[in-house]
Amino acid sequence: MLCCAQCRVLLTAQTGLTHVRSAAHTVPYARLSEDKYHNVCNELGIRTDYPTSQELDGIEALSGLDIYTMALICGVDGCSMIFASRGAMRKHYDVMHKGVPIPTIWHIVSAQRLDNGSHKTYFRVIEPSYVFRPVLNKDWIDILDIRIDNAMKIDPLFNSDPRYLNALLTKTKWADHVKGHDLDELHSLVRLPGAEEFPLLKETIEWIFEVAMISIDGTPAIILQRLNTKELAP
Ligand SMILES: [Zn+2]
Numbered sequence: 001m002l003c004c005a006q007c008r009v010l011l012t013a014q015t016g017l018t019h020v021r022s023a024a025h026t027v028p029y030a031r032l033s034e035d036k037y038h039n040v041c042n043e044l045g046i047r048t049d050y051p052t053s054q055e056l057d058g059i060e061a062l063s064g065l066d067i068y069t070m071a072l073i074c075g076v077d078g079c080s081m082i083f084a085s086r087g088a089m090r091k092h093y094d095v096m097h098k099g100v101p102i103p104t105i106w107h108i109v110s111a112q113r114l115d116n117g118s119h120k121t122y123f124r125v126i127e128p129s130y131v132f133r134p135v136l137n138k139d140w141i142d143i144l145d146i147r148i149d150n151a152m153k154i155d156p157l158f159n160s161d162p163r164y165l166n167a168l169l170t171k172t173k174w175a176d177h178v179k180g181h182d183l184d185e186l187h188s189l190v191r192l193p194g195a196e197e198f199p200l201l202k203e204t205i206e207w208i209f210e211v212a213m214i215s216i217d218g219t220p221a222i223i224l225q226r227l228n229t230k231e232l233a234p
């Protein structure tokens with residue numbers, strides 16, 4: 001069988017090429033000719049049909065597919081349907097076993113499914129020994145945090161060359177103005193006033209700054225755009 005590493009779904013010789021061509025895949029398989037693809041499939045003995053549920057039940061976990069290590073298996077005689085959540089299991093009882101009391105304790109198994117489309121029925125698998133299981137609750141939280149951070153990751157704008165003149169600096173010619181001056185002295189001139197300087201100067205400057213920040217929301221967009229534009233008046 002074939003497995004799409006990107007979508008983590010199982011594919012057959014019949015569906016493989018269509019799958020990588022139709023979905024948004026980063027690997028440029030699309031240029032692969034159909035004849036070549038089928039020749040490779042033949043050589044590797046890739047199946048053209050999906051395995052049946054009898055073939056799948058209790059097999060070693062298939063590499064490349066997600067593994068659900070806490071799946072619930074229906075305990076009603078002869079049923080053995082598997083679901084990944086209690087909600088789904090309750091729905092199953094509602095439809096298939098109406099009137100049968102819903103158990104409070106479920107049998108837990110490891111399960112997989114071939115895809116999320118026409119082969120989404122879970123089947124029981126033997127879990128490989130290397131399935132990662134965090135030991136402490138704290139680990140879960142850390143992992144979750146890292147995953148959230150990765151999902152939300154925003155690449156900061158990074159300017160590798162501190163001497164780079166952006167459009168604003170080029171326009172305002174600040175670089176030309178400060179050329180030849182003592183930088184420490186210039187820094188001291190733009191530094192926030194200290195508490196020991198002119199009475200209330202520090203507090204006043206901070207107040208002006210705060211009022212300016214608060215006013216951003218009430219300032220007309222056209223003025224904000226003007227302040228933010230690359231085309232400042234010379
Ligand atoms: Zn895929």
Ligand SMILES: [Zn+2]
Pocket residue numbers: 074075076079080081092096097
């Ligand atoms: Zn059932």
